[in-house]
Structure formats: structure tokens, C-alpha cells
Amino acid sequence: MILKFKPLEIYDLGLPDIPKRSHLYHLKPIGISTPDVESLTGYIARLAQTHCMSTGQLICREVMPMLKPEYASDITDIYKNFLSEKESRAYNGTGLMASNVVNACQTLTGCNQLQFLTLLAFREVLYPKDLFRPFKAWCPICYQQWQMTGQVLFEPLIWSLNQVTICQHHLQSLQTNCPHCQKRMYFIEFHSRPGYCSKCGGWLGTPLISETQGLPEKEIESQLWIIRNVGKLIATVPNLSFTPKREIIAKSINDYINQLTPANQTAFAQICGISHGGLFKWITGNSIPTLTKALQICACLNIELIDFLNGQICELSNDIIVSLLTSHQQSKIRQYEEKPKRKPLGLRKIKQELLKALKEYPPKSVTDIRKRLGLKANSTFYYYFPEISRQISANYALYRKNDKHQQIENALFSQNYQDEYPPSSLTEVSKRIGIGIRALYEHFPEKCYEIAEKYAKYKLESALQKREEIRQQVRFAALQLHNQSIKPTSAKINQFLNNPGYMFKKTAQITLSEILHELGYK
Template identity: 35%
Template sequence: MTVDSRIIYGSWNLEEPTTPTRSRLFCLEPIGLGTAYVESLTGYVARLSETHYVETGMLILTQIGPLMKEGYTFDGRAGGIDKLYGRYTRAFNGASNWTSALISALEHLTLRHDLKFLSVLPWVEVIPLRYLLRPSRAWCPVCYQEWKDAGKQIYEPLLWFFDAIKICSNHHYPLCTKCPYCQKENRPLDWYSRPGYCSKCKEWLGTNQNSIQTDLGEPLKSDLNWQLWASENIGSLLATAPSLVCSPSKATISMAIAAYVEGTSEGNVSSFANKVGIEDQQIHRHIKGKTFPSLKTLLQLCKHLEVTLLKFLTEEPTVEDLARASARLPQLKNSTKRESFVIRHNQSSIELALKEALLENPPPSVTELSKRLGYASSGPLYYHASSLSYALAEKHLDYERVRRFEKMRSILESTLQKEECPPPSMQDVARQEGFSVQLLTTTFPELSRAISDRHKEYRQMLKTVRIEKLRQEVKEVAFQLNKQGIEPTRTNVSNCLSKPKSIVMQAAIEALQEVRHQLGWEG
């Protein structure tokens, strides 16, 4: 073959092609992301197990558990998932440290980055977790049966776990909490958890609508409109979570309540409390940021004010919102209790005070400035100078963020400098200082990693010592049995060990094989 020197021939690309990272478990897509019926986190774990054709408990103990709990290694199924989580499986769909740990483990195993939206985590700042979720599963049997008949994927919506939701908004049928076959409740996660099936007796939980009694009973009938409204509003939060630019802050609630008190009741907290059916002391505490309303209270408040829960938590109330709420609320006479403040300033003086406060360093909170001006709440400031009040609140919040940031850095640095034995884990540090592990690790990843690595090294050292001690014990027992004329089999050796079950560990097996070979029991 002749080669024409005038022709430029293409060359082979000898660069090694890049191979995408492979996930340990299937990169299973969550169902219903961005909708009111988004899948729950515990339901996702059960569905992931089903996809891998393995029991949920086994998947948790062998794959998820080691990533959630420092120092844990799989040592058999005895004790089930209780030995890892105990009663804390009920917290997985919420926004606790357990939730963050489970999400982190699952994202590591599946390489997905959208699993936090299967929990209440995006709304943790504005919705208290107490009495928020059920401690056990709840389901609509008609939904299950319809999905199965239509060939759809069976899953567990997060909406069903909210304690405030008692009725299926699609079929107006009460949610079930006990299996109709064994009459037992199901925990959110159990060894045999499977979407649509009882984790106790493994029976199918779906039922055809024609075969069940659809009469809700008088209590639920009268409550139906409220239930549908609550489902719609909670569902809106779940649907909006993936598109949130930033998580709402607790200050938003205090500001909103203060604005509504001023706009609908002329700053009279007692009058406002009477109109919405909430204790005035409770309203005072919410405005000052000392406590925050539960989901049930938020829903009750929004229903009275004719505003959606989503808007209440994410947007400033407009003049139209205040006017509509004022017209809707019953025009009650002012409470006979004397208010602890009266209007002492006009709009211009309030604006001037806010402008001066914005120049202070450190900046005061709106609540602190309100007290200086003689108000019992910050409502008048938000009503007369909304923009300046929000600006001061944001500046104070920024200052508190920086102060908290420096405090966290100082804690982590001092932890690394101390020569503690045993060295604390990140969970220990977070628990002692009152921060969440997720907050510390995301804010200071390098410092957190250094603390975790030091703790892991210590745990590894303990493990090495423990293994060597086990090997030595196995050998000593084997030699002793051989001396007595008894063959050192696994059963005979295990009966003489301080912890008989440890004979199944790889180190013990290898040590026994070595000594048997040494004694001539094996060729």
C-alpha cells in the first residue's frame, strides 16, 4: 500500500475515556417530586429495597447503617434495625439529625441529590417538629388499589405521615393506621417494610372503593372542609420545596404575625388573639420569637386570615392581604385586659428610629428597638415602616449569622487542638454545643472532616486491638483443646470463648485455620 504524503490522515484518540462514577445502589428516582404527593423518605428506602430484591432491614443493616452510625459494622441480623435506630425510625421523615444522616447515606449510595425533598427538612426553620408527624404508617387503601389496578408504582406519599391529615383528599376516606388482617400498626421503617403491604403479616393493604363503607361519620363529615384545606396547604409546601431559592427563616413568622396584629387589630394583641381563637400570651411569644406556632396553629391562623400557608411562610403580607384579613376577622370589641403598650410615635418618628438603628453596630433586633420605643411587640414598626423594619431584621440576622459562624469555627478549632481521649466524634461535638451535625459539616467541611478522621482512627485502633485480642483468645483456646485431645473445631472453640458468637468473625476464622494447620488438623 502506497502512502500519499500530501494527504493528512486522521489519528486515533488515545486519551482514556472518562467513566462516570457508578453508584453503589440503583439511582432510583423519587416519585412525585415537585407535587403534593411526593414520596416519603422511609417509603423510598422500602421501595429501594424492593428494587434490589432484598429485605428492607437487610439493606439498612448492610448498606445504610455503616454510613449513618460511626463505628458500626454488620454483625448479623439479630436485633433487627432496632439495634441501630430503636424508636427513632419515626423521625426519618421529619427534619432531625437522623433525617440528615439517612439522606446523606442514601445520596452517597445512590448518587442522587434530591432526597431531602422527601422529608420536612426544607421547612425545618419555620415548622416545629413536635407532634408534626405520625409515629406509624398511615395509608388510603383505595389509592393503593387504584394504583395497583392501573399498573402504577406503589409508594408512600409523605403527606400521609402528617398528623394533621386524617382523610385522603382524593377519596374523602379516612386514612388507615392499622392492618385490617392482623390489626397491628406499622412503624415507618421495619424489617419487612414494603409499599402497599403490612410489615407485620405481609398482607396487601389495598381495597376496592365499592367494598368499603365510605360513611365518614359525623365528626369527620363536619371536619371534611378543614381536612381538604389542610391537605391542600401542606401539599403546597411539599410541592414547592424543590423550587425554594432559600429556606424560610423563623423571623418571617414573627414579622408576619406582628404585621397582621397591627393591620387587623390596631396593634391590640388580645383583640387579635380573640378573633383567631389563640391565647394572647401565645401570640405575644410568637411575635417576640420566643416560641413558634405548631403546624396546627399555623393552619388555624392562615384559615382565619384567608391566606395560604405557603404565602404566610414565604412572603411579606401586602396591604391587600391585611385589608382582606381585617374584613374577614370578626369585629370583636377590644379585650377588657389592658394592653401593655399604646401608640407613642407617629410614622415619621418610627422611620427615623429605624434609620438610626440601621447605623448601629451591632444592630439591634426589631423587637429590641420596639421595646426602646415603648411597644410591647414589633407590630407597629412593621405596619408603619415595613421596608425599614425588614431591612433592620435582615441586618440583625446577618450579624447573628456571622457571630454564630465564628462560634462554630472556634468550637471546631478548639476541639482539634485538645488532646482528648477518646477524641469526640462530630455527633458528640454537635450534641454538646447545641448545633446539628449537618450544619457543622456543611459550613466547615475541612475542620469537620479532620475531627471525624481523628475519631475514625481512634475507632480503628480499638478495632485492631479488639481483633488481635480475639485472635489470641482463639489460638489459646485451640491449643488448650488440642492439649486435652479434643479437635479444635469452630463449635468446640466457640463454646470456650468469652463471646461465643465472635467465632463467625473473619479474624477468628483465619486465626483458627492458622492454628489448626499448625497443629496438623489441616493439611
């Protein structure tokens, strides 16, 4: 009998290839290759929410130690240097901060598409100034609809741009103030969370009431054109075969100048409504345009923004060229016709006017007289009538000095700052009466020193009182923990304090160290 053996399945006993694990959750960005791609700041807030921690904790514990290892244990410096207005805007921008944060987040999450959540691809063709608004903006109707339909709440990058003021879906103005606390928010704050106020935690969504809110039709049309061009620019970033260079801008502008006004940069600048100096810097490569100026040129020439920045030159139609040149010529004619034409004045007439001005009260300045007579420069007076002109100038200077002194005296002494408590600082007094600090010191130095000294004394007393309050709170919390057989630590004491930020202060740390010595922990 012949035994037949079935072939056995061969198993590979070697270790399988295990993909490298990321330190943080591999959170996928929303809206890549679409105009509604989310911003990097919004992604960081969502990432923190995924890990059940605040945005500030994620930045302080994970992101910033990778960028600045020396900040790993100093939360106060991180908060001041990386969660401020200027720095929070830079996260979504074109500079070094955006590049560093993108690299850090990609290393932590293993997601290699985070550069598409910024405008880093256009760092050499778009000037960063005026690119982003100073505070966060949002569409409350979008948030409301996303929540009702169970969609993920996020912050589109296009909302952060300074040039976009309405929502393209609901034709409603973007909001910048919380409806509950009326405060504005930076793009990244310690308690940032998409759809919620980082100050009070209130919900930012509202149901649709009126889509247009009475916005002018022309403004809506202009905004939709901007949103379409900027949205296409953002959506195209992942598909770019090369990063646009500064030389492309110079070449594009030169080509369009040759099409519209051959070899005439001044006329091209006037037609597009930009300065000739700025245009010259762009052509020579010494500078690059802002997004606002780039959109202005594209709107004038009726071309796409992405084509302009990528160097894809479009042939301007004859109708557009004729229309722009005709409009420019008519504008020059109107300016010439509207320019006031004055008859030339003789020296005798000018002298009579100057002598007449010497007797006027309140006295006029030489510039006022020159404008009244329609002359171009004050030098005419000083050349032909130097003595009279100097006398007019001296009278006006004396009048201004006495008048300003009287104004400051009335404003400064009309209110009794002696009885105020807490006392106002000199800066507050200056803002209240609308007069600069330098002018106050110049006219009433003794009064200024008195106000400043009183305020400095108050600040010193307040600081000492605050330090004592912190000492008492830390000591009380430490003793309570000790009585419960729990070692007092900064984290545990922080739960008992009125303000959690107290433990970051040097006074609290010194007090804790003293108590630990007293209780025998050290």
C-alpha cells in the first residue's frame, strides 16, 4: 500500500514588516485638493481634541519641544512666544514658523500632507504682509449645518485669509466676535477648539436667518470672484509640478506689460491701480506682490490668479486691451479737466495777502496762506518776502504753543486724579484726554511726575499684596494635601488655586519649596 502525503502549507516564521508607528494619532487632514481644505491651526486643534487634551497642552508638551528643546520645561515662555497673535497667524503662512511646525507635526503624526494646509508652496511669489487676518473668522451657518449633519467641525484655510470676508456657500459675512462674550480669538490659543470660543467655550454656530444680510450685490460678486481664484489656488497646491519662483512673477508682469502697454511701465501701473515703484521692484526681483495686489492685477486683466503666479501667460483679447486703454485715456482727460485752473498772481498781490495775514487772528500758517492763494511751494514766500514770511511763521508757532498749553491745562486739571482709586497711570491719563505723554511732560512735568509716582506706588503695593495672596493659597493647599497624606506637588496644588496660572509664578515655586522643607519632604 502506497501512502500518499498531502503537501504541507509552508509558513514564514520570520518577523513581518511592521510599519513605523507615529508618536501621535495619524489624523487625516480634511479637504486636501479642494478649496475648503482645513488650516494647519485648525488641524492642530482637532489633533489635540482627538487626544482629549487642550491645544495649548499639545503644543507645549509635544510640538514646541521638537522645535525648541530648551522650552520643554518652560511653559510660560512657550505661551508668550508661540501662542501670541503674530505667531499664531504664521502657522498657516509662508515663513519659517509654518515650515517648522509642519515638519514637527508630520514627524509626530506620520502624516506627510500637512504642508498643503498652509501657503508654503507660494512663499517665493506672495509677500506675507497682509496675507492673513489678525483674528480668527468663521461662518456660523456652516458650523451649525456641520453639527446637525454629524460632520467633523474644522476651520477652512480660506477663512483665515484677509481678502475673504464672506462665506461662499451662504453669502454671509464671516464673523470675528464670539456671540456670547463678544471677544475675538487668535488662530491658536490654549483652549482652541473648532466651532467653539477659546475664551468662554460658547458655541459659534447659528441657524440660517438671512443669507445675504443686505450685502451689496457688487460686493458679493467681487468676493465670489476672489474666493473662486483663491480657492482654486489652494486646491491646486498638491498637484503642482514645481514650486513657483520669484523670477516667474517678473516674467509674467513683463509679458503682460508688452501686451498691454509695450515698454510703458507707468501706464501699466496706472491701469492696474498700483504704484510704479512697487511694480518696478517686482520686475527687478527685489520684491514680490502681496495677495491683494496680485488679485488686483488679475481682476484688471481678467486672468486667473493661479496662472499669474505659475507663469502661464494668457493672450489678452483685443476687446480687453482696447477697453483698458480707452478707460485709462478717459481717466487722464477727466483729471486734466477737473484740475482747477488759477490765474497767476503777481508779487504785489502776494505781498498784500501776506500783510493782510499778519493782522488775522487766529494767525494762519505760511502753508495755509499758500494753499489759499493756490501756489505750489512755500519757498516763493521766503524767496521774495523773507521777513514777512518769518514773522507769519513765528506768530503761528507762538499761537500754537499757547493754544496747546491751554488745551493741556484744561484737560489735565479738569479732572481730579488725586481722589481716584485705583490711581490711573500716565498712559491712561494721556489716552483719556487725547494728548501724548511727551507733550504732557513738556508742558506740566511736575504734575506728570506726581501722577507717575502715585501709580508706581500703587503697583508696588498691589504686587506685594498679590504675592502674599499667592503664598497664602499655596500654603493652605499644601497643608490640606499633607493632612490627607498626599505629597504636595505643583500639579496637585494647582487644583486648589483660584487661578491655575499662579503656579507658574516664581513666588509660588519658592513658597512650595519652603513648605516642602518645613514638612520634611526635602
